[in-house]
Amino acid sequence: MDYASFSRDALDCFCKPLWQDIDYLVHYRRNIKELRDQAQKLNAVVLDVNILVDQAASRGERIRNQVEDWVRRAKDKALEAQNLNNEIQANQNHRCFSTCCTPNWRSRYNLSKQAVSIAKEMGVIYGEKNFEGVSLPVLVSPPISKPTAPAPVGHFMLFESRTHARDDVLKALKHDKNNIVGIHGMGGVGKTTMVKQVAEKVISEGLFDRVVLATVSQTVNLRKIQDSIADGLELKWEKESEEGRANQLRAKIMADKTILVILDDIWESIDLSQVGIPFGCDLEACKSKILFTTRREHVCHTMGCKENSSIHLKILSPEDSWNLFVKTANRVLDSSEYEDVARQVVGKCQGLPLALETVAKALGDKDVEEWKKAVRRLQMSVPANPDHLYNKVAECIKLSYDFLKDPKVKAFFLICCLFPEDHNISKIVLARYAMGLGLFRNAETLDQARGDVDTFIKNLIDSGLLLKSNKDGRVKMHDVVRDTAIIITSSGDEQLFYGDSKWLFMAKAGSGLQQWPRDRDNCFERYTCSLCYVQ
CATH class of the missing domain: 1.20.120 (Four Helix Bundle (Hemerythrin (Met), subunit A))
Known part of the structure; x- marks a missing residue:
């Protein structure tokens, strides 16, 4: 040493x-x-x-x-x-x-x-004094008139069951730490109407200087989204490329006063930078915020929403459903017979605003016998007038179905329509049905299949096609969604191919089948019949 x-x-x-x-x-x-x-x-x-x-x-x-x-x-x-x-x-x-x-x-x-x-x-x-300039540049734009919110749609009524959701959205927008707020819910539940009412509220309270709205939709069109936002900001394009427009739009939002950017109907997480919307620290720096709607809960997470900024828009309460139906039908229910039938129709719509408005508009000028026919048709999951009564609702829900990428998830969704209305569907029973129909060919036991079942159910709940149940180990399917699923499976217009099998569900709810249905035009390898109430 x-x-x-x-x-x-x-x-x-x-x-x-x-x-x-x-x-x-x-x-x-x-x-x-x-x-x-x-x-x-x-x-x-x-x-x-x-x-x-x-x-x-x-x-x-x-x-x-x-x-x-x-x-x-x-x-x-x-x-x-x-x-x-x-x-x-x-x-x-x-x-x-x-x-x-x-x-x-x-x-x-x-x-x-x-x-x-x-x-x-x-x-x-x-x-540390190495910043370039002390301020953000100002883009020259026409004088700004009094701020306005996007025009509301339809017969919006501020129902009590909607007030809580609206207040939750406003609270999330007012929170300093929330730069992006998402509203998720099934198709037709009223998300677009909700964000437009929120827009009016934040303008009246002075929370934002401007509110702009752009619809994203399933097929994302960047230029269309950019144009919608630019129109709301009164911005004239200096560049024609998507990248140049994005840079100009970003600079405008960063330099302007507080802006609420509403993106309606997002299906998957989108790259805000490609659109030209600031995000992260840049969005926080300019004091502007983003509000969007989606049918898929997981999109709120992938878009960066926090727990208190992901708002679930639920269906209307029975009382609010009735009030919306009566207002939309725009007629006086001058007899107890009319009211009894109307309440049955409202019950079938199960609190879904889009279904309530569509049915009410179709039946508003019809006599009581037509209303009774509609009730019977709705009970059998057959639209009384496919061109006017059901298409709008079915189209909205079927779009969610079509967006499912995995054919096995699609098939699993269609299996759920075989259960009765408002039924708490057992996950174990679903696993048995799916195994019997060959969805889980690699699963040798029921336990092996249950893992896939949980994954499928989560996917469908996120897509707004299934609902959580208040009972453990079970799920529910909204009645209107179930009706649409039955139309998909039993109309013959869209037959599901999975593997080497061709499926057609012969579902006729409430019709009391007395014999095995036959289809003479097509030969199917397997039929599925739901015997819900065997006596």
Whole structure:
């Protein structure tokens, strides 16, 4: 062992802190002078930056968050240096003992040590002034008239069962930490109407200076989305390429006052940067926010929503459903017979606004016998008038079905329509049906199939095609969704091919089948018959 080297290292470890402490005393005056020099230099730069900030603000420009943060930290540190300097002045003539002229060495040590630390921190802050300009550029655009929200649609009524959801959305938008808020719910539940009413509310309360809305839809068209947002911002394109338009749109949103960008009907997570919408730190910096709607709950997560900014829009309560139906039908139910039939129709629509409005509009001018026929047809899952009564609802739900990529998930969804209305469907029974129909050909046991069942169910719930049940191990299918599924499976217009089999579900709900149905035009390898109430 090199004892000389060891002794030298040990001595260095012991002496370095000691020399530092001695330095605080020996170079007291130098350290105090360095503190004052750094403070003077930093204050001079802060003064220059403040002048630039005032000039930019007078032009209506938005000050960069980076600049505001730097000025705040610089002022705080300069004030800390000033307070220490005042303490140094107060202790300049202080002595350890009142009868002695000896300086107060302990006080000098503490003050010198603080001066070194604060001077070093001010030097770091001074070196961080590397931002380019103090403000964001302003794009020239036509004068802005009084802010307006997108026009509402349909017969919107602020139902009690909708007030809570609207308030949840407003609360999420008001939260400082939420830059993006999502509303998810099944097709036809009223998401578009909800966001337009939220838009009116935030404008009336002054939460945002502008509100713009763009519809995304299943097939994303970037130029169409960009045009919709640009129209709302009264922005004229200077570039024609999608990238150039995105850059111009981003600069406009960053430079403008607070904006609420509403993206309606998102099917999958989209790249906001390709559209030209700021996100992350940029979105937070410009104080604007994004509100979007989707049928798929998982899209809220992939788009960056937090737990308190992902809002589930549920179906209407029975009372609100009735009020919407009566208002949309636009007729007086002048007899108990009319009212009884109407309540049966409302019950079949199960709180789905789109279904309620569609049925009410179709039946509004019909006599009571037509209403009774409609009830019987709805009970049998056959539309009374396919062109007007059911197409709008079925199209909305079938779109969600068509968007399912896995044919096995599609087949699994169709199996669910074999159960009775409002039935709490057992996951175990679903697994048995699916195995019997050959969906899980690689699964040898029921337990092996249940893992796939859980995955399928989650996919369908996220797509708004199944509902969670209040009973463990079970799920539910909304009645209107079930009716649409039955139309898909039993119409013959769309026959499902899976593997080497051709499927057709001969589902005739409530018709009381007396014999096995026959299809003379086609030969199918397998039929599925649901015997819900065998006596």
